[in-house]
Amino acid sequence: MSVLALREITKTFPGVVANERVSMSLDAGEIVALLGENGAGKSTLMNVAYGLLAADSGEVLVDGEPVRIRSPRDAIAVGIGMVHQHFMLVQPFTVTENIVLGQEPGRFGVIDFAEARKRVREISERNGLEVDPDARIADLSVGMQQRVEILKALYRGARILILDEPTAVLTPQEVRELFEVLRALVDSGLAIVLITHKLDEVMLAADRVIVMRDGRVVGETTPSVTDERGLARLMVGRDVVLRVERGSPHPGDVLLEVDDLVVDDERGLQAVRGVGLKVRGGEIVGIAGVDGNGQRELVEAIVGLRRPKSGRISLKGREITHAPVRETIAAGVSHVPEDRQRRGLVLQFDLAENLILGDHARPPVATFGVVHRKVVEDIAERRIRDYDVRTPSWRVLAGNLSGGNQQKLVLARELGRDPELLVTAQPTRGLDVGAIEFVHRRILAERDEGKAVLMVSMELDEVMALSDRILVMYRGEFVAEFAAGEADAERIGLFMTGGTTREAEAAVAGGGAG
């Protein structure tokens, strides 16, 4: 008998059917991947199971019995736990304090921390989570924080664990370790739902795959009888190119040159510690690294959002070290930022207004401070067509577009400007397979037109798929460089977490032998 079964769940939002009579079941001891593109309805379905959303119709059964789950509290009571993409932890609190929050043991308002710590330690050890009950959350790595979330669910007696895109924030090593932990958990009798849109993870971790598209279950399979291509076809509904064809590069002159650059972060701490790099026209240089190792500060310094402490940045031999964004744009720098909703777009602006951001003060868009509506509309219509932004018209507000279309809108603006250099961070974050393919093609097309491309990504796959050269950034410095052919994920991954060359070699040798 299934520990969890969803029957005919329907959930509509104004204008959208997010789930349409979706049924699925989950057995103890298995990891089921819920696979689908963004907006396919995976998270909606699981939020219904966890009581965050109320279904319009349908029922939830736990151990074969219908249950009414109206809130996460109800869900926890019947043994369902969920780990969200964004952790819900109190940073200055310790692990134990976070875990017992809301369920503090003890009497008369006095918390029995000794008892709590003992239980936390016990659960952690039993499941191989290796979490220190006394560590402060703020001091823990993202991977560890995720384990705290898992621990929190287990502490509350979860037998069914739902993880929403758990690997989005992790390094390759952390992903592997997470999957080991999950495997151990199901071996001890838990049931796990893994919400994901990453095909390789499904192949690696899942016992069974349920594929959703447009709010419906469109297929169910097991990794043993399919491959990534087959999964992608199910997920998207047609054949997709998972890794775009990449011709050999034809590097030209050096366009971007960075020398001995030092950049501080908001707190005044050195985030970039004297790095240098060159990007040629017709070349994509990828920067791999774990988030928070100075990539953001480096990018912001190059595009003019942040003043470097020292060093030099030049484009086509012209110094732009201290040039503000207005001038770097004029010099030929385009920036597709990592957070399109916060940095890339004004969501309350319509598409046309968004498409002129950066060009809004100069001809042909504006002369003498007056914006020419006709020119703006022409530009908008052309860019929307050229970049295949799916929209009824440019009058739609950017906030109403899907993530993929928002990113196309940013690309349309930044590439439509015909820049010399494209600087981009996380260009496909949160996008689905189809949109990723589009973005990758466009970036490669820029390279093939002789543009210089500098790309920062936490997705190692992406860096490896697109880059002609790969730099690994760790604690504000480049710790390794690879040419396109000679890079492998394992070695890069080690450098990303501060490993040395020797460790990297050993790991590869060991991995080969084991």
Add this chain to the structure above:
Amino acid sequence: MSETREVVVRESGWLKVLRLVGVPFISVLLAMAVGSVIIAVTGGDPVAAFAALLQGAFGGPVQIGETILRTTPLIFTGLAVAFGFRANLFNIGAEGQLAMGALAAAWFGLLLAGLPTGLAIPLVMLGGALFGAAWAFVPALLKARVGAHEVITTMMFSWIALYLVSWIVTGPLSDKSGIPETPMLSSSVWLVTFDKFIAGIPPVRAHLGFIIALAAAAVVWWVLSRTTLGYSVRAVGFNPQAAENGGISIAWTTIWALCISGALAGLAGASEVLGVQHRLFDQVSTSSGFGFTGIAVALLAKNNPTGVVFAALLFGALAAGSGNMQLEANISPQIINIIQGLIIFFVAADSIVTWFIKRRQRLALESKVVADAE
């Protein structure tokens, strides 16, 4: 490309109108309803009260003139606050910028009395705008350079302005009559009243300032929607990080926006001096409150220049009609203040109203889905 169904929320025309106009409108109705209850509870007759209010505000040329008179400064201050809000700046010190504009008008009005009217009035109005802008400049600079919050600084500057004017009307510009006021301006710099150029109406107090206010609303609309500056202001107001990424200087945009806001408030002061008082009084004891009511106007108008005109008209009519309400229906004019407060309350709480609209929308949609299915 992805085959995922695109969820594009397309606003149909009437829905957009409903969102822009419906919420403020419902807020006003709710405020009137609660006001009626208060009137009834305190022993009055709500129907008679509102009838008297309407009569007092729109009953005839004189009444309409009075409404326009009270609407005029509120358009200016409403625009001032609204313009600041568009850049996400809360100019709470319009009152002080208005006082500076009034001071400029009184001073330049005395100085330029010899010039021809057609030259003197634009110059004096310009002086009012410049003084208002100058008074907003220091808070703007502080905000742009060190991040000092404009709510504090504009407010503090407001008090400085009011007491500065107080001193000037008793000292340097005093007419030595013992009353804290400047000498009367020469009628050559007065903004003429409507009865001077509309034949056949009795003398009214409404003056040309109203036309200037309407023009200002049109200019503000044009600047916001058709210029690089307005674009920058809106971008910074909505999302400063994206604006910055588009090469817009947040600091400069902040300075411009707050100074323009101050200039509009300064125009309110100049218009009052040239059109109504024809001299400058002590602003501490006779503070108009237009700067603060301007905040309510901007809120009700949702910072839309056209909306500002109508919201100002509403508040102007309430102010103009309250006297008659007291005379005819024996209702305390304080009730009007309560209704104004309630309007602001309901506008501020518009999420409640929006929630009702959204709910109705969803119900309508669901019934439509069902209907389509059947």
